[in-house]
Amino acid sequence: MKFEELNISSALLQGIQEMGYEEATPIQAQTIPALLTGRDVIGQAQTGTGKTAAFAIPVLEKMIPSAYYPQALILCPTRELAIQVAGEIRQLSAYTHSIRLLPVYGGQDIGQQIRALKEGVQIIVGTPGRIMDHMRRRTIRVDRVHTVILDEADEMLNMGFREDIETILKDTPQERQTALFSATMPQPILEITRQYQRDALLIKVVKKELTVRNIEQYYFDVRPNHKTELLSRLLDMYVPHLSMVFCNTKRTVDELTTLLQNQGYPAEGLHGDLKQQQRDRVMEAFRKGKVKILVATDVAARGIDVEDVDIVFNYDLPQDDEYYVHRIGRTGRAGKSGLAFTFISGREIYRLRELQRYCQTKIIHRPIPSLEDVNQTRMNHLFQEVGNIIANDDLTSYVEVLQGQMQESSYSALDMAAALLKLHPVSRDLERDDPLPESPRDPSGAEPGMVRLFLNIGKNQGVGPGNIVGAIAGESGLPGKLIGSIDMHDKYTFVDVPKDHAREVMYSMRNVKIRGKSVRMERASQKSSADRKWKVRNR
Numbered sequence: 001m002k003f004e005e006l007n008i009s010s011a012l013l014q015g016i017q018e019m020g021y022e023e024a025t026p027i028q029a030q031t032i033p034a035l036l037t038g039r040d041v042i043g044q045a046q047t048g049t050g051k052t053a054a055f056a057i058p059v060l061e062k063m064i065p066s067a068y069y070p071q072a073l074i075l076c077p078t079r080e081l082a083i084q085v086a087g088e089i090r091q092l093s094a095y096t097h098s099i100r101l102l103p104v105y106g107g108q109d110i111g112q113q114i115r116a117l118k119e120g121v122q123i124i125v126g127t128p129g130r131i132m133d134h135m136r137r138r139t140i141r142v143d144r145v146h147t148v149i150l151d152e153a154d155e156m157l158n159m160g161f162r163e164d165i166e167t168i169l170k171d172t173p174q175e176r177q178t179a180l181f182s183a184t185m186p187q188p189i190l191e192i193t194r195q196y197q198r199d200a201l202l203i204k205v206v207k208k209e210l211t212v213r214n215i216e217q218y219y220f221d222v223r224p225n226h227k228t229e230l231l232s233r234l235l236d237m238y239v240p241h242l243s244m245v246f247c248n249t250k251r252t253v254d255e256l257t258t259l260l261q262n263q264g265y266p267a268e269g270l271h272g273d274l275k276q277q278q279r280d281r282v283m284e285a286f287r288k289g290k291v292k293i294l295v296a297t298d299v300a301a302r303g304i305d306v307e308d309v310d311i312v313f314n315y316d317l318p319q320d321d322e323y324y325v326h327r328i329g330r331t332g333r334a335g336k337s338g339l340a341f342t343f344i345s346g347r348e349i350y351r352l353r354e355l356q357r358y359c360q361t362k363i364i365h366r367p368i369p370s371l372e373d374v375n376q377t378r379m380n381h382l383f384q385e386v387g388n389i390i391a392n393d394d395l396t397s398y399v400e401v402l403q404g405q406m407q408e409s410s411y412s413a414l415d416m417a418a419a420l421l422k423l424h425p426v427s428r429d430l431e432r433d434d435p436l437p438e439s440p441r442d443p444s445g446a447e448p449g450m451v452r453l454f455l456n457i458g459k460n461q462g463v464g465p466g467n468i469v470g471a472i473a474g475e476s477g478l479p480g481k482l483i484g485s486i487d488m489h490d491k492y493t494f495v496d497v498p499k500d501h502a503r504e505v506m507y508s509m510r511n512v513k514i515r516g517k518s519v520r521m522e523r524a525s526q527k528s529s530a531d532r533k534w535k536v537r538n539r
């Protein structure tokens with residue numbers, strides 16, 4: 001849908017145009033008209049779907065330019081988000097009458113904020129704690145606020161802002177318009193909605209539309225203690241301009257960041273325990289490309305919007321399926337293609353399967369690159385650079401130094417080049433041979449955590465994979481979704497089941513008949529499955 005169809009003033013349309021937005025995102029197309037009619041709205045859509053403009057545009061349309069008191073309050077969970085939202089509002093309003101807008105958050109000098117507030121502010125974007133603080137000091141008066149926006153409401157509740165939010169809402173006029181935006185809708189949010197919104201319209205952009213199409217997704221099966229080495233190999237191979245590495249805990253963020261820094265990577269960590277100032281510094285450096293690798297927890301990275309992230313690494317498999325979508329949504333923005341690499345170990349393959357079902361995407365297995373692969377790519381990069389320098393730079397003074405050395409020492413040019421190459425950091429692993437094994441696999445070829453079972457019926461009996469799943473699930477009670485790959489041949493079939501359930505599956509299938517044929521089920525070993533193939537073919 002075009003913004004022109006949304007009944008927005010031409011000055012604002014110009015601002016939107018200037019930002020390069022061609023058409024409204026689904027959440028914008030649905031929430032903007034509803035908000036413009038004055039209705040309360042609940043907007044549910046995932047990170048990166050344009051929720052900021054979805055409320056910023058109606059807020060700007062509703063401003064009374066001549067009134068210099070707080071008219072709109074926008075509550076955000078973090079300082080970064082408040083700054084980001086305020087920035088977007090400023091840009092959008094570039095062509096409207098000038099808007100008095102102030103971001104207000106903890107960690108910033110309160111005296112300075114008070115002075116700015118005294119000048120008459122119309123839109124306040126801030127964190128609930130600091131806004132409450134100002135309300136208590138009476139430096140922010142909310143009695144004429146006509147619009148309240150709760151941005152990233154789920155995150156605000158996660159961060160313990162519930163009471164503050166309620167206090168703020170109670171103090172604002174009852175006839176205000178309230179809009180709530182959130183990626184998820186847990187129970188506490190619904191309670192806030194019920195208590196503080198009137199006849200709110202729920203606008204939900206379904207997950208399906210959100211699955212990210214231009215992101216190539218791969219997984220690596222790696223032992224936990226080899227994850228760091230794998231990460232550095234991938235960083236060396238792909239040399240991403242900007243990348244994000246997601247970990248599940250603050251501790252992993254700290255440890256991994258230190259390890260990467262010690263190896264000379266321009267990495268910084270971001271998590272909730274860092275002081276506001278440190279977080280600002282890290283984000284600023286990342287945006288500018290001084291820090292190229294941002295190691296973060298989900299909460300710390302939530303809502304942060306940096307374009308041009310080339311690769312997202314899931315160093316840990318996310319605990320929540322939705323997090324996966326949030327995480328990888330940081331790459332492949334604005335029509336560019338992105339890469340997402342997920343590290344899993346052993347039994348995590350089950351979670352990965354569920355994740356693929358949930359996201360309706362395919363995450364493809366990639367073998368761990370050998371040091372040789374890494375070195376090959378790094379050498380290619382290096383020699384490409386060497387070629388560029390020879391083609392474009394003036395090397396006279398370097399040539400003179402080398403000639404001098406060669407005459408003095410009688411080394412050949414090739415000897416010198418080889419020694420210089422050895423000194424170059426690219427060569428650090430050239431002499432090391434250090435293959436990284438994948439997590440141990442079943443000798444039969446089953447995926448980690450799975451066992452491959454042999455079943456003595458196949459396509460010739462007129463059965464399909466569905467019948468096999470049905471029979472196993474029916475007899476053993478194992479949920480069908482836990483059954484892994486099914487490899488059907490004419491007279492026999494291989495079925496992968498979780499290791500922990502293999503015994504009971506085999507046991508429960510002892511006296512079962514499928515299509516009138518008594519079945520026999522047993523563990524397939526690499527050898528026996530190969531033998532059988534042979535035997536069956538030759539029978």
Ligand code: ADP
Binds near residue numbers: 020022023047050
């Ligand atoms: P959310 O709050 O849903 O996570 P944001 O509001 O931060 O998403 O928007 C994500 C990115 O999409 C930002 O870079 C924003 O500038 C951009 N964006 C927002 N609306 C549009 C649009 N209509 N067309 C193109 N890009 C947009």
Ligand code: MG
Binds near residue numbers: 051052151152303
């Ligand atoms: Mg947002």
